[in-house]
Amino acid sequence: MYLGELWRHRALAGGLALTALLAGCAAPHGSGVVASVPPPGASSIGPVDVAVLAFNDFHGNLEPPRQSVAIPDGQGGAAQVPAGGAAWLASALDALRARHTYSLTVAAGDLISASPLASSLFLDEPAIEVLSRLGLDYAAVGNHEFDRGTKELLRMQSGGCEKLTAREPCQLEHFAGARFRYLAASTLTGSGTPLLPASAIRAFGSGAAQVKIGVIGLTLKGTPMLVNPAGIADVTFADEADTINAEVPKLKAQGADAIIVLIHQGGKQSGAPDPNGCAGFDGEILPILARLSPGVDVVVSGHTHADYICELPSADPARPVLLTSAGLYGKELTEITLTIDPASHRVAARSARNLIVQSQPFTSAKGPVALSPLAPQYTPRADIAAYVARYVDAAKAFATRPVGKLSGPADRGEAPAGSTGGPLAHLIADAQLAATRSAGARIAFMNPYGVRAALVPAADGTVTFGDIYLAQPFGNALVTETLTGAEIKAALEQGFDAIGPEQVLAPSAGFVYQYDRRQPIGGRITAITLDGKPLDPAASYRVTLNGFLALGGDGFTVFKAGRDAVTGPTDIEAFESLFRSKALIDVPRDARTIDAGG
Known part of the structure; x- marks a missing residue:
């Protein structure tokens, strides 16, 4: 399924030049991918920059997961950077938002389930609350969102204390539900309608300088192979590319200037570790991308727990898609910057880079992993740390x-x-x-x-x-x-x-x-x-x-x-x-x- 070539593109005076890159090429570490799409005509209205801050596969990791991110050490080897933890993730998000006038925070599924005790014992209610507190706006459903069945997923969105599983809900507090919006375009009920909204649109700025970003969210078609069939008997999972392509014109009709897809499917790169690389990329996401309509600008992916920044072909070779993934467990964040021309209603330029959420040292199966000068260090945000501590303490009798x-x-x-x-x-x-x-x-x-x-x-x-x-x-x-x-x-x-x-x-x-x-x-x-x-x-x-x-x-x-x-x-x-x-x-x-x- 490997497509043979990766594409990056840049604006040249008077038109668009496409430069083919061999499949093994990777973006320079720390710089991510930068690409430009030329507007069809000159505009007197200045471009508008919007930051899209993305992550995936959080899996209820409220505390640092005692894992690291491997990055090039500058000497031909790899350095391990300790990363993750909700309070550190919150601080990293705050730091990124401070750099941008406009921002949107999104996630590509598997935010809950397969979680550590401090979240799992409480049906992942604290994970949903933490993600709401740190400012998540939209999230795709992943396969693990269905682990406890569709009714429990709907409770995660809407809140309440109805007991739908063997474990008791609302043990420490009333569960209010997610203050972010789950999107599930390809998860269809018996009537053929999505279980949760298929897409959303968000406006930034005002007047002639206003721009709109459309967001489509969905999980992989193979979800039934990954969860208990009894919990999803009331839904089906449609083809990913067909679903996205059907949703794009709806968002365009609502005035979307840029379209982002959040999909719980992905791939992996090979070779030396580089969170901003795309070396030898392969995976189940590729045939989906190859069929995407030209209206999609960015695909935020997940599921494989890998990190990468890629420019890949879509159905229109002249409009490659920017593909990103930020590993897992909140250890990384993707900073995507979209420069949108409000006059032509198009993305004029885009860039992306993965940033490590460095947290605290730990001891791995291979020995100590110390703090690294190769990545920024964050101070845990106090309110998130205090909230997490409440659930960690409640789980301590089990955990210790x-x-x-x-x-x-x-x-x-x-x-x-x-x-x-x-x-x-x-x-x-x-x-x-x-x-x-x-x-x-x-x-x-x-x-x-x-x-x-x-x-x-x-x-x-x-x-x-x-x-x-x-x-x-x-x-x-x-x-x-x-x-x-x-x-x-x-x-x-x-x-x-x-x-x-x-x-x-x-x-x-x-x-x-x-x-x-x-x-x-x-x-x-x-x-x-x-x-x-x-x-x-x-x-x-x-x-x-x-x-x-x-x-x-x-x-x-x-x-x-x-x-x-x-x-x-x-x-x-x-x-x-x-x-x-x-x-x-x-x-x-x-x-x-x-x-x-x-």
Whole structure:
């Protein structure tokens, strides 16, 4: 799906010049992408600048997530900058707004769910309130907004204390709902209308100098593969490009001078880390961009948890689209500047750059991560810090409770091994197998992208409930089902089928498989053993999965064919039980997945 060339453009006297750049080219670090679109005629009215401040995939990270952003260190390597935390994000937004007369703050989905305890225990009500307080204007719905079903999503927007989930709402305060507007253009009810507004328009300035920005928000069409089907039975998800293209003329008819799309879909760049780069960009967003109508100026994306600034082709090669993404967890912000000509009603120039929200040092699975002089430092905004502290304190009894001891840090497969889940995914699979042996389980699998953070014990090895919840915050019930050896192989093949991101399913101890990406799709699993013996394609095996995988989540649809299913404890209960089973748990170091292609 890679389009072959990236395009940037600039205004030249008397017309538009397009300069083709090879796919591997990236914008200089810190500068972002700058592009200009020429107005059709001269204007006596001066241009109007509007800043669009964007982020994505916040996932309820009220506190600093103990993660970093990798940037070029100027010496051919990479430096790690500690980043994130709502109070620091608020200060960074305030600093950016102070530089612009007009600004709009937007987000590209997954603001809630898969969240740390301080937000998750309270149904992400504090995350919605924090985002409202820091001045978010519009947000696309992401797939995780549907984790608790459409009715709970509507409660997130409108507020109230109706109990729609197993957990009690409004535990600390009445929930007023979001003061920003969720947009869901492609999420359609039975009547064919959007579940939430499809778009919005915002005016800046007055009189002849007034400009208007239209905003379209939507999630990826593949959302049903990523959430519990029962929670979204009342809606369908339309094609992304068709939805956007249908909405553009409506906004133009309302006088929109510029159009921004907020979409929960994206891609990734390759090579050396550069938040402002676009090197070797690829991803599911590309075929969507290739079909976009010429009216779209900027696409703010998400879902892949990656950072990039790109100029990419649309349906009209003369009008490339500016594509941005700001990583995840509020660790970065994208500053997009639109220069709009109010006379011609067009964007005359645009630029974008990703800024790191540097917060506080921490210790990662690989060691200390100190503050860096390579990025600005922010002081946490006092009102947001105080509000977050209230929920952190309320969750403290859960978060600080020791569950056991670990022999050392367990990482989740950092780049370039991010699709494997690392030793931590194997540890989780071991826990799930141990918790379901009574249901006959012989094998357990963990999806790598379900592992959200490394597990780093204290100096004495102590691991808390907050630590294990940060690593695995979903609370999925475990399902043990019967599959044949042939079905297990087919499921493993789906991790390499080029439909969605690659995922090397992490197995429990005793199960080993080999894969070779050089082989044709469907034949990339070249060897499988269980307890040292080849897996029998015709034999039946009891396999444990989290409920998300058992329903075919992440594209592993073969698992839906499982038979004689038995529901067990939740994934977090199984993980805690593993730590309770022994005085010290060793981090798995055995090779369970083998890359035969090198």
